Amino acid sequence: MTEELDLTTLSVEELYEVMGDDLYDGYKEEVVEGVKEALSRNVAPYDVLTSGLVAGMEIVGNDFRDGVLFVPEVLMAANAMKAGMAVLRPLLAETGAPSVGKMVIGTVKGDIHDIGKNLVAMMMEGAGFDVINLGINQSAENFIAAVKEHQPTFVGMSALLTTTMPYMKVIIDALKEEGLRDQVTVLVGGAPLNEAFAEAIEADAYCRDAAVAVETAKKFAAIRRQRAAAS
Numbered sequence: 735m736t737e738e739l740d741l742t743t744l745s746v747e748e749l750y751e752v753m754g755d756d757l758y759d760g761y762k763e764e765v766v767e768g769v770k771e772a773l774s775r776n777v778a779p780y781d782v783l784t785s786g787l788v789a790g791m792e793i794v795g796n797d798f799r800d801g802v803l804f805v806p807e808v809l810m811a812a813n814a815m816k817a818g819m820a821v822l823r824p825l826l827a828e829t830g831a832p833s834v835g836k837m838v839i840g841t842v843k844g845d846i847h848d849i850g851k852n853l854v855a856m857m858m859e860g861a862g863f864d865v866i867n868l869g870i871n872q873s874a875e876n877f878i879a880a881v882k883e884h885q886p887t888f889v890g891m892s893a894l895l896t897t898t899m900p901y902m903k904v905i906i907d908a909l910k911e912e913g914l915r916d917q918v919t920v921l922v923g924g925a926p927l928n929e930a931f932a933e934a935i936e937a938d939a940y941c942r943d944a945a946v947a948v949e950t951a952k953k954f955a956a957i958r959r960q961r962a963a964a965s
Protein backbone atom coordinates (compact mmCIF):
# COMPACT_ATOMS: atom_id res chain seq x y z
CA MET A 735 0.00 0.00 0.00
CA THR A 736 2.79 2.41 0.88
CA GLU A 737 4.93 1.27 -2.06
CA GLU A 738 4.11 4.32 -4.18
CA LEU A 739 4.22 6.59 -1.17
CA ASP A 740 7.33 8.68 -0.60
CA LEU A 741 7.58 8.66 3.19
CA THR A 742 10.05 11.53 3.17
CA THR A 743 7.30 13.88 1.98
CA LEU A 744 5.06 13.18 4.98
CA SER A 745 4.86 15.04 8.27
CA VAL A 746 5.55 12.98 11.39
CA GLU A 747 1.80 12.85 12.14
CA GLU A 748 1.08 11.59 8.62
CA LEU A 749 3.88 9.11 8.99
CA TYR A 750 2.30 7.74 12.17
CA GLU A 751 -1.01 7.46 10.35
CA VAL A 752 0.59 5.46 7.53
CA MET A 753 2.45 3.37 10.09
CA GLY A 754 -0.87 2.64 11.82
CA ASP A 755 -2.47 1.60 8.50
CA ASP A 756 0.49 -0.63 7.66
CA LEU A 757 0.36 -2.18 11.12
CA TYR A 758 -3.36 -2.79 10.68
CA ASP A 759 -2.68 -4.53 7.37
CA GLY A 760 0.21 -6.53 8.83
CA TYR A 761 2.74 -5.01 6.43
CA LYS A 762 5.94 -5.79 8.30
CA GLU A 763 8.51 -4.22 5.93
CA GLU A 764 6.45 -1.06 5.57
CA VAL A 765 6.15 -0.68 9.34
CA VAL A 766 9.92 -1.04 9.64
CA GLU A 767 10.40 1.58 6.92
CA GLY A 768 8.05 3.95 8.73
CA VAL A 769 9.90 3.49 12.02
CA LYS A 770 13.25 4.11 10.33
CA GLU A 771 11.92 7.20 8.57
CA ALA A 772 10.65 8.65 11.86
CA LEU A 773 13.96 7.91 13.57
CA SER A 774 15.87 9.56 10.70
CA ARG A 775 14.04 12.77 11.67
CA ASN A 776 15.37 12.56 15.21
CA VAL A 777 11.98 11.68 16.66
CA ALA A 778 12.57 10.09 20.09
CA PRO A 779 12.32 6.26 19.89
CA TYR A 780 9.78 6.26 22.73
CA ASP A 781 7.56 8.62 20.72
CA VAL A 782 7.72 6.39 17.66
CA LEU A 783 6.77 3.49 19.89
CA THR A 784 3.83 5.12 21.64
CA SER A 785 2.43 7.47 18.98
CA GLY A 786 3.22 5.17 16.05
CA LEU A 787 3.16 1.50 17.00
CA VAL A 788 1.15 1.36 20.24
CA ALA A 789 -1.46 3.79 18.91
CA GLY A 790 -1.79 1.66 15.76
CA MET A 791 -2.18 -1.49 17.81
CA GLU A 792 -4.98 0.11 19.79
CA ILE A 793 -7.05 0.41 16.60
CA VAL A 794 -6.31 -3.24 15.81
CA GLY A 795 -7.47 -4.12 19.34
CA ASN A 796 -10.74 -2.24 18.96
CA ASP A 797 -11.55 -3.87 15.64
CA PHE A 798 -10.62 -7.28 17.05
CA ARG A 799 -13.04 -6.66 19.92
CA ASP A 800 -15.77 -5.55 17.51
CA GLY A 801 -15.38 -8.59 15.28
CA VAL A 802 -13.98 -6.63 12.33
CA LEU A 803 -10.60 -8.35 12.58
CA PHE A 804 -9.90 -11.98 13.44
CA VAL A 805 -6.97 -13.87 14.96
CA PRO A 806 -4.95 -14.33 11.72
CA GLU A 807 -5.10 -10.60 10.91
CA VAL A 808 -4.26 -9.66 14.49
CA LEU A 809 -1.35 -12.07 14.45
CA MET A 810 -0.03 -10.39 11.30
CA ALA A 811 -0.42 -6.99 12.93
CA ALA A 812 1.40 -8.31 16.02
CA ASN A 813 4.25 -9.57 13.84
CA ALA A 814 4.48 -6.22 12.10
CA MET A 815 4.53 -4.53 15.50
CA LYS A 816 7.32 -6.83 16.67
CA ALA A 817 9.36 -6.00 13.55
CA GLY A 818 9.01 -2.30 14.34
CA MET A 819 9.89 -2.91 17.97
CA ALA A 820 13.03 -4.80 16.90
CA VAL A 821 14.31 -1.60 15.27
CA LEU A 822 13.58 0.41 18.40
CA ARG A 823 14.86 -2.16 20.86
CA PRO A 824 18.57 -1.25 20.86
CA LEU A 825 17.71 2.44 21.05
CA LEU A 826 15.39 1.96 24.00
CA ALA A 827 17.51 -0.62 25.78
CA GLU A 828 21.12 0.45 25.41
CA THR A 829 21.69 3.35 27.68
CA GLY A 830 24.82 1.94 29.29
CA ALA A 831 23.29 2.68 32.67
CA PRO A 832 24.65 0.59 35.56
CA SER A 833 22.24 -2.08 36.82
CA VAL A 834 19.78 -0.72 39.32
CA GLY A 835 18.04 -4.01 39.99
CA LYS A 836 17.02 -7.30 38.44
CA MET A 837 13.60 -8.32 37.15
CA VAL A 838 12.21 -11.69 36.23
CA ILE A 839 9.24 -11.11 33.95
CA GLY A 840 6.80 -13.35 32.15
CA THR A 841 3.29 -13.69 30.77
CA VAL A 842 1.30 -15.97 33.04
CA LYS A 843 0.06 -19.47 32.30
CA GLY A 844 -2.68 -19.77 29.69
CA ASP A 845 -1.77 -16.46 28.09
CA ILE A 846 0.33 -16.04 24.96
CA HIS A 847 0.20 -12.25 24.57
CA ASP A 848 3.74 -10.94 24.76
CA ILE A 849 4.01 -7.60 23.00
CA GLY A 850 3.31 -5.48 26.09
CA LYS A 851 5.45 -7.68 28.32
CA ASN A 852 8.35 -7.44 25.86
CA LEU A 853 7.93 -3.69 25.76
CA VAL A 854 8.16 -3.54 29.53
CA ALA A 855 11.28 -5.76 29.42
CA MET A 856 12.83 -3.48 26.80
CA MET A 857 12.09 -0.29 28.71
CA MET A 858 13.33 -1.79 31.97
CA GLU A 859 16.61 -2.72 30.27
CA GLY A 860 16.81 0.78 28.92
CA ALA A 861 16.46 2.13 32.44
CA GLY A 862 19.40 0.02 33.62
CA PHE A 863 17.64 -3.04 35.06
CA ASP A 864 18.83 -6.58 34.35
CA VAL A 865 15.88 -8.39 32.85
CA ILE A 866 15.25 -12.12 32.64
CA ASN A 867 12.39 -12.52 30.21
CA LEU A 868 10.76 -15.90 30.78
CA GLY A 869 8.40 -15.63 27.82
CA ILE A 870 4.73 -16.55 27.55
CA ASN A 871 2.48 -19.12 29.25
CA GLN A 872 4.61 -19.30 32.38
CA SER A 873 3.55 -21.48 35.30
CA ALA A 874 4.04 -20.66 38.98
CA GLU A 875 6.71 -23.38 39.05
CA ASN A 876 8.67 -21.60 36.32
CA PHE A 877 8.44 -18.26 38.12
CA ILE A 878 9.59 -19.88 41.37
CA ALA A 879 12.50 -21.65 39.65
CA ALA A 880 13.57 -18.38 38.01
CA VAL A 881 13.39 -16.46 41.30
CA LYS A 882 15.52 -19.12 42.99
CA GLU A 883 18.03 -19.13 40.15
CA HIS A 884 18.34 -15.41 39.45
CA GLN A 885 17.54 -13.88 42.85
CA PRO A 886 15.77 -10.85 41.32
CA THR A 887 14.56 -7.82 43.22
CA PHE A 888 11.45 -7.63 41.03
CA VAL A 889 8.99 -10.10 39.61
CA GLY A 890 6.92 -8.74 36.72
CA MET A 891 3.80 -10.50 35.53
CA SER A 892 1.69 -9.81 32.49
CA ALA A 893 -1.83 -10.98 31.63
CA LEU A 894 -4.03 -9.76 28.80
CA LEU A 895 -7.03 -11.98 29.36
CA THR A 896 -9.64 -11.74 32.07
CA THR A 897 -9.40 -15.53 32.27
CA THR A 898 -5.64 -15.57 32.96
CA MET A 899 -5.30 -12.62 35.32
CA PRO A 900 -6.39 -14.68 38.38
CA TYR A 901 -3.34 -16.90 37.81
CA MET A 902 -1.19 -14.03 39.06
CA LYS A 903 -2.56 -14.75 42.52
CA VAL A 904 -1.52 -18.40 42.15
CA ILE A 905 2.05 -17.22 41.50
CA ILE A 906 2.01 -14.81 44.43
CA ASP A 907 0.71 -17.58 46.72
CA ALA A 908 3.45 -19.88 45.44
CA LEU A 909 6.06 -17.21 46.23
CA LYS A 910 4.64 -17.04 49.75
CA GLU A 911 4.66 -20.81 50.18
CA GLU A 912 8.28 -20.94 49.09
CA GLY A 913 9.21 -18.16 51.54
CA LEU A 914 10.27 -15.91 48.65
CA ARG A 915 7.54 -13.28 48.74
CA ASP A 916 9.40 -10.83 50.98
CA GLN A 917 12.52 -10.94 48.82
CA VAL A 918 10.81 -9.60 45.73
CA THR A 919 8.68 -6.66 44.72
CA VAL A 920 5.85 -7.93 42.54
CA LEU A 921 4.71 -5.64 39.74
CA VAL A 922 1.76 -6.59 37.57
CA GLY A 923 0.37 -5.24 34.33
CA GLY A 924 -1.81 -5.94 31.32
CA ALA A 925 -4.83 -4.32 29.72
CA PRO A 926 -7.60 -5.89 31.87
CA LEU A 927 -5.89 -5.19 35.22
CA ASN A 928 -6.29 -2.25 37.54
CA GLU A 929 -5.03 -1.07 40.89
CA ALA A 930 -7.87 -2.69 42.83
CA PHE A 931 -7.04 -6.06 41.29
CA ALA A 932 -3.34 -5.67 42.10
CA GLU A 933 -4.24 -4.86 45.67
CA ALA A 934 -6.66 -7.79 45.91
CA ILE A 935 -4.01 -10.31 44.84
CA GLU A 936 -1.42 -8.63 47.09
CA ALA A 937 0.92 -7.51 44.35
CA ASP A 938 3.09 -4.53 45.29
CA ALA A 939 1.91 -2.38 42.39
CA TYR A 940 -0.10 -2.24 39.19
CA CYS A 941 1.67 -0.67 36.22
CA ARG A 942 -0.57 0.85 33.58
CA ASP A 943 2.11 0.84 30.90
CA ALA A 944 5.81 0.27 30.33
CA ALA A 945 6.79 3.79 31.35
CA VAL A 946 4.89 3.45 34.61
CA ALA A 947 6.53 0.05 35.17
CA VAL A 948 9.96 1.68 34.92
CA GLU A 949 9.01 4.57 37.20
CA THR A 950 7.46 2.21 39.75
CA ALA A 951 10.46 -0.12 39.74
CA LYS A 952 12.80 2.85 40.17
CA LYS A 953 10.75 4.06 43.11
CA PHE A 954 10.87 0.66 44.82
CA ALA A 955 14.60 0.31 44.05
CA ALA A 956 15.24 3.67 45.71
CA ILE A 957 13.29 2.61 48.81
CA ARG A 958 15.31 -0.60 48.97
CA ARG A 959 18.57 1.35 48.72
CA GLN A 960 17.46 3.73 51.50
CA ARG A 961 16.49 0.81 53.75
CA ALA A 962 19.82 -0.93 53.06
CA ALA A 963 21.73 2.26 53.85
CA ALA A 964 19.80 2.76 57.09
CA SER A 965 20.36 -0.78 58.38
Ligand code: B1M
Pocket residue numbers: 788791792794795796798799800805806808809812839844845846847848849850851853854889890891892893894895896897921922923924925926941942943944945947
Ligand atom coordinates in the same frame (compact mmCIF):
# COMPACT_ATOMS: atom_id res chain seq x y z
CO1 B1M B 1 -5.68 -11.24 21.99
N1 B1M B 1 -7.09 -10.52 23.13
N2 B1M B 1 -6.52 -12.99 22.11
N3 B1M B 1 -4.36 -11.77 20.69
N4 B1M B 1 -5.28 -9.44 21.76
C1 B1M B 1 -6.95 -9.13 23.55
C2 B1M B 1 -6.18 -9.05 24.88
C3 B1M B 1 -8.46 -8.66 23.69
C4 B1M B 1 -8.66 -7.48 24.70
C5 B1M B 1 -8.99 -8.27 22.29
C6 B1M B 1 -10.41 -7.74 22.31
O1 B1M B 1 -11.32 -8.49 22.43
N5 B1M B 1 -10.52 -6.44 22.16
C7 B1M B 1 -9.14 -9.97 24.10
C8 B1M B 1 -9.23 -10.24 25.61
C9 B1M B 1 -10.64 -10.07 26.15
C10 B1M B 1 -10.72 -10.40 27.58
O2 B1M B 1 -10.00 -11.18 28.15
N6 B1M B 1 -11.68 -9.79 28.20
C11 B1M B 1 -8.27 -11.00 23.40
C12 B1M B 1 -8.67 -12.32 23.11
C13 B1M B 1 -10.10 -12.68 23.42
C14 B1M B 1 -7.79 -13.27 22.56
C15 B1M B 1 -8.08 -14.75 22.24
C16 B1M B 1 -8.86 -15.51 23.30
C17 B1M B 1 -8.76 -14.76 20.85
C18 B1M B 1 -9.20 -16.12 20.37
O3 B1M B 1 -8.40 -17.02 20.22
N7 B1M B 1 -10.48 -16.23 20.16
C19 B1M B 1 -6.65 -15.33 22.08
C20 B1M B 1 -6.07 -15.81 23.41
C21 B1M B 1 -4.75 -16.53 23.26
C22 B1M B 1 -4.11 -16.81 24.61
O4 B1M B 1 -3.44 -15.94 25.16
N8 B1M B 1 -4.35 -17.98 25.17
C23 B1M B 1 -5.92 -14.11 21.61
C24 B1M B 1 -4.82 -14.15 20.74
C25 B1M B 1 -4.15 -13.04 20.29
C26 B1M B 1 -3.08 -13.09 19.22
C27 B1M B 1 -2.18 -14.35 19.31
C28 B1M B 1 -3.76 -13.07 17.87
C29 B1M B 1 -2.33 -11.73 19.45
C30 B1M B 1 -1.13 -11.82 20.42
C31 B1M B 1 0.20 -11.79 19.72
C32 B1M B 1 1.32 -11.56 20.68
O5 B1M B 1 1.22 -10.96 21.73
N9 B1M B 1 2.46 -12.07 20.29
C33 B1M B 1 -3.42 -10.92 20.15
C34 B1M B 1 -3.39 -9.51 20.26
C35 B1M B 1 -2.28 -8.79 19.51
C36 B1M B 1 -4.34 -8.79 21.03
C37 B1M B 1 -4.55 -7.26 21.13
C38 B1M B 1 -5.24 -6.83 19.84
C39 B1M B 1 -3.35 -6.38 21.34
C40 B1M B 1 -2.50 -6.72 22.56
C41 B1M B 1 -1.23 -5.90 22.47
O6 B1M B 1 -0.20 -6.41 22.05
N10 B1M B 1 -1.34 -4.60 22.78
C42 B1M B 1 -5.49 -7.16 22.41
C43 B1M B 1 -6.42 -5.96 22.40
C44 B1M B 1 -5.98 -4.87 23.37
O7 B1M B 1 -5.26 -5.11 24.31
N11 B1M B 1 -6.48 -3.71 23.13
C45 B1M B 1 -6.03 -8.53 22.52
C46 B1M B 1 -0.22 -3.66 22.66
C47 B1M B 1 0.62 -3.69 23.93
C48 B1M B 1 1.73 -2.68 23.81
O8 B1M B 1 -0.22 -3.31 25.02
O9 B1M B 1 -0.27 -5.68 25.93
O10 B1M B 1 -1.72 -3.85 26.96
P1 B1M B 1 -0.47 -4.24 26.29
O11 B1M B 1 0.75 -3.88 27.26
C49 B1M B 1 0.91 -2.62 27.87
C50 B1M B 1 0.24 -2.52 29.25
O12 B1M B 1 -0.86 -3.37 29.41
C51 B1M B 1 1.35 -2.77 30.21
O13 B1M B 1 2.47 -2.20 29.55
C52 B1M B 1 2.39 -2.53 28.17
C53 B1M B 1 3.15 -1.51 27.37
O14 B1M B 1 2.77 -0.20 27.60
N12 B1M B 1 1.74 -4.13 30.59
C54 B1M B 1 2.53 -4.36 31.68
C55 B1M B 1 1.52 -5.32 30.00
N13 B1M B 1 2.13 -6.29 30.65
C56 B1M B 1 2.77 -5.74 31.69
C57 B1M B 1 3.55 -6.32 32.69
C58 B1M B 1 4.10 -5.49 33.65
C59 B1M B 1 3.86 -4.11 33.63
C60 B1M B 1 3.06 -3.53 32.64
O15 B1M B 1 4.87 -6.09 34.58
C61 B1M B 1 5.59 -5.31 35.43
